[in-house]
Amino acid sequence: MDNRNKKILLIEDENITATKNLALLKKHGYSVVRATSGEKAVEIFNLNSDIDLILADIELGEGIDGTEAVKRILEKRTIPVVFISGYSSHEVIEKTEGITSYGFIFKNGGDAILLTSVKIAIRLFEAEKNICKQKEELEDTNEEMQATMEEMEAINSNLTEIQSELLKSESEFRSLFDSLLVGVGILIDRRFKKVNNYLCRMTGFEEKELLNASTEILYNDITEFERVGKELYDMLQRDGHGVMESLMRRKGGGMFDALLTIGPLYPDNLAAGVCATVTDISELKNTENALRESEMKFKAVMEQSTLPMLIVNSRGGLVDANLAWERLWEYDKIEAIGRYNVLSDAQLHLLKPLIDKALEGSPVDLPELRYKRPSLNGDTDTSLWVTGRAYPLKDCDGKVSNVVIIIEDITERKRAEEAMRLSEEKFRNIFNNMTVGYFRTGIDGTLIDVNPACLKIFGFETFEEAKEFSGNTTENVYVSEKEWNTVRDKMITAEASFIGNVMLRRKDGTEFKGGLNMRVVPSAEGQPLYIEGLVEDVTERERTQEMLIQSEKMITVAGLAAGMAHEINNPLGIIMQNAENALHRMLDDLPGNFEAAESVGTDFQKIKDYASARRIDRYLTAVRDAGSRAAKIVANMLKFSRGTESKFDYLNINNVIDKALDLASNDYDLKSNYDFRKIKIVKNYSDLPDVPCAETQIEQVFLTIFKNSAHAMMRNKPDESREHSIRISTFKDDGFVKIEVSDNGPGMDGSTRKRIFEPFFTSSISGGGAGLGLSVPYYIIVTGHDGTISVESAPGKGSKFTITLPVQRRE
């Protein structure tokens, strides 16, 4: 039977049920109009003359209920009605009494029941309509017949014609009866009195086998036969009609699910027979079972899945969730369903566009989200990182109403990532802040990475600059190719490491001694991956070490000098005093001298002449003066080695240097064509804080250094291109004042440079002097002023003295 063109008025106030039933009916080809209230239903019915069936919910909330609405409709026109109710109470059913209805089904009775009820109602109505029509016709015919009979009796003619008309009518009814696509039988006392073709086809029996046979023939056992009979009879008694499902037997023994309906032929006389219909609903049952199976499969997948899944509606409210989800949140699903606050507002706000997109029909990947895990037992919330995917969930109309969200718990991954990030950051901090230069190169020597300290050591601004400068093999930063070869050889041999000092080149071309500590870093499989290394400018450190050694040496020398001084002073005293007295008694006009000469029979003048003629006077003077010179050296040594007791003033070192320059400018030696004023002096003074110092001593320090430089330079003829110059620079440092005095003289070799501050160290540079040379400035600065003094020099490169003086005097 074709459902199309059949129009159903659905009276239903609940949207969910309405939507569901609307969809179901539409799917099965009905056109449906919906009324949300009883009043509306009447109104709609009046406007639509083509409505074929009314599907009425009894409980309609406000206004008239379903039964009342149907009553009003039925007043206008007879139409099949199927009532739906959520209740089966007597009062509800009572309401429908007196209303000609073609079915009564319970909500949630299943789609099949609904569909079948609707289908059967329409069919029944049509059958009834036909029967009624037939009945009317029959009655009409009867009347006619009676009239005719009267006529017959009177006329007794036309009988054959009337009989043939009756037969024709009977044949029409039969034709209609047989054309129904539902099994129909007229039963009296549960025996078939009439069956249609479809029933025969459905059951496999022939008409003659069924006629007068008990309906038991269609049941597998007597129990079911009796059950059906009793229940249908009860319904008939109670409701005036009956509907139920049963399992029926075909002729060959095959079973089928059947929907049975029963209605009286004559409501006033049940014994006069009933009209029963049989519908094979095996197909429907199968579909229903398949649906159920499919749903169970889905449920099983969802529940067994270790991935948390949930279904949310368009507003973000929870519709359903699986066990994994419950475990994830430590949350009870039942409590959560229907609530919208499963997701916090902020997160919902974030998710809403994504859910909306999924609702439009395309799956969406969720971003990584951080959740505070809602806690039922009031424990401290623990954070949870999740990501996932949202899929649209289509209903039977293909419309997306819900969204399935599959969640992936990435908390562990996030934690690992965070740990990794922290570790990386820690490494970066060390890398960036370590004062030692760090670098990484490929096995071939290409620069991969350097830290800021490394850039600073070489004077680079950026890594790119460093990479370009160092070349493909970093060979360019090595001053000596030989050293580079040594390093490379060590790296590529089994040793795979190098520790040592090499000369390196900065960006500006200057050279420095670099301490290298390099190694090849292998992979887990032992293959060389890259080379990493540390580099330090060890010039400063080596100088400090030298200074320490120097200082030690000087202390030893000073100690020795102090111990020796006394022992030396006595013999010196003897030499000097006796020489002096010898001179007195030989040359001075002392009364004693004249008396002594006379007593030995000579003239004192003659003795004086003799001493002069034989140069005894000069010998003795030489002895005395030499002793005097030696005494001065010892005295100076002692003076500086025991520190200074001179008065300290806070002075600007720039001024002290200027005074020393004044003193130096008076220094010249005609014989060697030496003149300090021929040297160009370049001053590069900074603003300096006053430092505590003994002025004359510091003057002496600079004077000694200036003279030292000047003498060294004067020994070399100046180049045509380059005049002799001394450059004096002063700086303010942290807690110190630093003074650099550099010359462009011949410089010193390493061994000279290392011993330059030792007393009595003679080099041609220190020239004449008292033999103490630069040890005097050393003692003054280091012992007397707690400062430092050092020298950088190389042959042909001049010398640079660096002096630091503390701004605060040590107590």
Next chain:
Amino acid sequence: MPKKLLIIDDEEYIRLPIQDYFEDCGWDVDSFSSAEEALEYLGAGTADCVIVDMRLSGMSGLSFIERANEIRPGLRYIIYTGSVEFSITENLRMAGVSEEYIINKPVDNLNVLLCAAEGNPVKGK
């Protein structure tokens, strides 16, 4: 009457030129190689000035001045020493010794000692 000088030094050839120089200059000089001998002399006699070395075998120069100051207060002392470590003590100050009378060995000119002995020590020696 010539002025009286005592010299105490364990080095004979330190004593001798000083004695000769002062005698040439009109002083009466006695010299001793130890502090004990000098103290013995001061037990009976006296002097205007004493030139004394600090490091002596036996009694030190310092102890000598303390003892001598008890026996013969008011003598002028010149400390003539080869050691620059020496600095004046409270007892020396009590005996009237001041910085100017500490003279480091050796002197360029013996006149330095003579001036000090006459009470006119050379400043900034």
